[in-house]
Amino acid sequence: MKVLMFGWEFPPHISGGLGTACYGLVKGMAHHNQDIIFVVPKLWGDEEPLADFVNASDVTIDYREKRFKKFWKNLTYLEVSSFLVPYLGPDEFKKYTDYAIHDRTDVDESVFSNKFEFSGKYGKDLMMEVSRYALVAAHISKNKEHDIIHAHDWLSFPAGIAAKEISGKPMVAHVHATEFDRSGESVNQVVYDIERAGMEAADHVVAVSQLTKNIIIKKYGIPAEKVTVLHNAVLDASIIKSSYQKKVPEKIVTFLGRITFQKGPEYFVEAAKKVIERDPNVRFVMAGNGDLLNRMIDRVAELRMGTKFHFTGFLKGDDVDHMYAISDVYVMPSVSEPFGISPLEAVRHNTPVIISKQSGVAEVLNNAIKIDFWDIDSMADAIFALLHYDGISKMFKELGTEELKKLKWEHVAEKLITVYRKTLSKKS
C-alpha cells in the first residue's frame, strides 16, 4: 500500500503540534514498513528520512493540463476572498489584512509556468499558499503512483481534494484541530468551509480525540460512522532525567503554550492568585507568547503578584526541557484542546499534571487531575494539593509514566492501516 500524505510542516521546522504528530505517525508507519510519500510546502533538507519527501516548492506545474486550470479558478476565490493569519490576534490581523488588500491583486497565469517558493509558515499569504499547494498536489497525484491519500488538517485539505480528483484514489482527512478549537464561537467562515469540504470529500475522517470527533459530528454534520478516533502518542516514553537544577527555593507551577484564547491562560492567572493567597511560597510561570500576553501581564500586575508570577516569553530548545524539569506542577487549562501533547512531555519529566476536561489528552491520561477549564477554584485546589500532599504527586509520577509507555505511535499506525484497509475495501 502506498500512501500519498499531505502535511504542512515537519520537524525540525515546526511551529505547532501538527508537525510533531505527523512525525510520530510517519515514524509509526515506517515501523510497519509502509510506503509513504510525504508532501510539505517547504522542505529544509534536515528532515529525518522516514518517507519519500516531496518539496512542493520544487514542483513545476504542467500548465497544459486543463483540469488544473479548473482548480485554480476555484482556488483563486479562496485566495482573494480571505486574509487569514491563524495565530494572530485581531489587531495584528487587521494590520496584515490592510496590507493584504493592497498587496493581493496579481492572480494571473504566471503561477502555472513557475515553481512557487512556499514559506510553509502561517504568514499573511497563508491562503495563497494553501491554494497553490493544492495545485501542486494535483500535479503530484498525476505523476506519483499511490493507493490512498491522507491529508492533515485544513491547510492541506484542498491539496487532498485536488489529488483525489485527479487520481480518483480514496482520501482520508485527518483532523488535528478544528476552527472551533482555535477561535471559539467566532469562527473564520472560509476556514470552516475548507474544513467541511475536506471532511465531506474524504472517504473517511480521523479525529485525534473523542472530543474532536464530537465536534466533527455536531458542527460539521459528518456522520459518526465515517469518523474514527486515533489518539496521538508519544515518540519516546522514557523518563527524562535532567541535571538542570532549580535556583529558587519556592515550588514552581507552570503553564507552557501559546498565550491565546484556546489555551485558557486567564484561568491559570486567576487560579494562581488563589493559591498565592494561601501559600506565598510558590512561583507561577507562564511560558510562551501570543496575542493575550500583554493582557495577562496587566492582570498579574493588577492582582499585585508580579514578584510571584513570571513570564519567560517564547521558549525554545533546552529551555523547554529546563522549564519542565524545574516545574513541580504543570497545568494545561485549555478551553478547547483537540489533543494536547505537552502534558505528556511534563509526565516524562516526572512532573504531575493538571489538565482541563476539555482536552483530548484527558481521554488517555488517567493519572492526572482533570478539571473544567473555567473552574478556577478546583484548579487552585488541585495545584495546592499537588504541591503539598506528596502522596498524590508521587502516585501520579509512578503511574503516569506507566501510562505513557502504552501510548506508542506504532499502535496508532496499526490502527490507521486498518482504517486504510476498510476505506479501500469500501471504495472498490
Added chain:
Amino acid sequence: MRTICFYFQVHQPYRLKPYRFFDIGDDHHYWDDFLNRSVMRKVAQKCYLPMNALLLEMINKYNGAFKVSFSMSGVFLDQLETYAPDVLESFQKLVATGHCELLNETYAHTLAALKSKDEFQSMVKKHQEKIKKLFNGYKPKVFRNTELIYSDQIGAMVAEMGFDAILTEGAKHVLGWKSPNYVYVNSIDPKLKVLLKNFQLSDDIAFRFGNKGWDDYPLTTDKFVKWINNVPQEEETINLFMDYETFGEHQWAETGIFEFMRALPDAVFSKTNFTFSTPSEVADKISPVGKIHVPIPISWADEERDLTAWLGNDLQDEAFDRLFEMEKLVKGIDDDDIQRDWAYLQTSDHFYYMCTKFFSDGDIHAYFSPYDSPYEAFINYMNVLSDFMIRVKEKLSEKEAKVSDV
C-alpha cells in the same frame, strides 16, 4: 534685579540587562554594563565633554558674570567614576571656578519622596556625601527632587533638612494666572523658597530648538533676547531648567545649539538688563512674593506635569509597591552589594519604561527606553526584583543565625 537662572539636570540610570526567569536565584548581577558604558561614552562625546569645555570657556571669558548650576544624580556620578573619569574631571574644573553651583538631589534619582520620608532623607544625605567627596568638600544649599517632583509635603521635608530653596516646575495648573518668574515660598514652611521653571522659555531651548516645523524656527539669540525683554519689568527671574543632554544629544550639534549658547551672554549683556545667577543667589537676593500651594505632587514631565510617567498604571504601581515593601528589611542589612542594588533599583527610569501613555507622549518615552514595550520592561524588572528579594531574605536569615549563635 533681573536675572536668568540656568539649571541643568545630569542623570543616567543604571539600566538593567535582559534578566530571565531562569536567572532568578542564580545571577545576582543585574546591570547592563556594556549598554551603560556605551551610553555614557556616547553622551560624553556628544554632550558632556564639549559642553563642559564651552561652559568653562564662557565662565572664564565673562569673569563669573555668566554662571550655571547642575544637579547630578548619584547614579550618574557612580557611572562617571567607572566609565568616564575624564568627564568627572571636567565637571570638577567647572565647580572649582566658583561660578558653577551644585544642587542636592537624591542619590538614586528615586521616587522615594512619594513613599517614605526615611528613605528619601537617607538618599538625600547619601547624595550629599557623594558630592562632598567628589567636589572638594562642596555642600549644596538648594535642593531639587527627582524629575522636579514637588508638593507642599515634599517641600516641608526638604525644609526640615535645612535647605534654603527647592526647584520645581512652573506648572500651569498650579500657577493659574500667576507667573513663574517670581520667588515663592513653601506653604507649610515659609523658610523654604520655591523657584519655578519657566517652561515656555526652557522648552523653547530644550525641546523646540531644532524643530524645523516650529513657527519660531530657527531660534536665534536676537529672538530669545527679544522674548525675555517682553517679560514684564517687575518679574525678576527667568528660570531656565533643562536636561543637560539637551546640548549635543537631544539637540544635535548640527542644530547650532552650542553656537546659540556661546552667543547668548553677549546678547543678554548688550541688549537687556538681565544678569545670570545661580539658584542660591536667586533665593538669597530676590524677595518672595507669597506662598505657592501644591497639595498634589507635580513634576516636569509630559503635557500633564504630573506623576503618570512613572506611577499610576498597574505595572508601575505593582513594581513600585513591591520594591518599597523591601525598605524595612533592607535597612537592617549591612552589605554593600545589597545597598547598592537597592538604590539603583529605585531609579525612576525603571518605572518610566513601564509607562503605557503611548498616544500623547509615548514617542518621548519610547526614545528613552531600552525596551520594546512597557510589558517587557515590567517583566524584566520583576524578575530582577524577585532575585533581589531572595537575596535580602537570605542575608536576613544569615544575620538571625549569627545572632542566635552568640
